[in-house]
Amino acid sequence: MRVTRLFGRIGAALLAGCTVLVAPAISAEAEASNALRVCTPGDYPPYSIAESAGEYRGIDIDLARGFAEVLRRPVQFVPVTWASMKTDFAALHCDIAVGGISDSPARRAFADFSITYGTDGKTPITRRGSETDYATIEQINRPEVRVIANRGGTNEEFARKNFPDAQLTLWPENLTLFDEIDQGRADVFVTDAVEGRYRVRQHPGLQVLHPDKPFDSFGKILLVRKDDPFLSTTLNAYLTTQLATGNVDRLFTQWIGPNPTAPIA
Structure with a gap:
């Protein structure tokens, strides 16, 4: 993960600000109505994963919890979907949104962005033994190739833009999607390299291709x-x-x- 270092004058000013911009202590009753509402799809590990009883874990979840501590506010996680985030962000009174969110112009229309805390890029995931068949955009963008993507996010945008000649299946969520590739019902999924590195550890039959050299590069932010x-x-x-x-x-x-960002053997 190539973490973007944003220092210099702005970084120094923000660091200084972090020592003073701390909310004062409030009563338990006030805290209950003053929760930091953190909206998240919860289906994009390692950034955010939903578990039972409304619990979440992941890199962004840890960052959100730490931010709530800085504010001295309790945290409340609010489920959203990638497809509905644009309308849900305001309707559900989200203070911030987390979960592996990429910087995209469409999202600036309904939310402000934090600074970039890292960079990532799109790269293919496919079954082991098929890595030479789907390593490039040109190899994937063929009529016989079955591409799968989760609905409503930048993965769908990337697939529609770059694989118009392939067979595209839109999956409703990002949790069981990898089973479709594992079971041979889809050939390839192009997603964030960080997610790919995490997912293949749970699916040993899959392989993430050239995560150190993704197709593109973009910042990871919080809304x-x-x-x-x-x-x-x-x-x-x-x-x-x-x-x-x-x-x-x-x-x-x-x-x-x-x-x-190192390749996985």
Whole structure:
């Protein structure tokens, strides 16, 4: 994972701000109505994974919990989907949204963005033994190739743009999608390299291709409620501190091992 270091004058200012922009202590009753509402699809490990009883875990979940501690507010995770995030973000009163969210112009229409805390890129996942068949966009964009993508996010956008000649199946969520490839009902899925590195550890029959040389590159960010400069500034200060102290790197190492962009044998 190539973590973007945003320091210099702005980074120094944000770091300084993190020491002063801390919400005062409030009563338990006030806390109950003052929860930090964190919206997340919860289907994009290692960034965010939904578990039973409304619990979540993942890199972004840990970052969100830490941010809530800075604000001295309880955290409340709110489920959304990639397809409905545009409408749900305001309707569900999200303060922030997390879960492996990529910087895209369409999302700037309904939310503000945090600073970039890392970079990623799209790369193929396929069955082991098929790596020479689907390594390039040209190899995937063929009429006989069965491409699968989760509905509503940048993976669907990438597939529609780059694989118009392939057979595209849109899957409703991102949890069981890999079973379709594992069971031979789909040939290839192009997704974030970090997710690919995580997923193949749960699916030994699959392989992520050239995660160190993805097809593109984009920033990973958190969405922030629009027109809330205090929330946005405090979040950016918090993320800057997490980058400066190496905590973001440690979180990625914890989930996918060291050198997260190195190819998996």
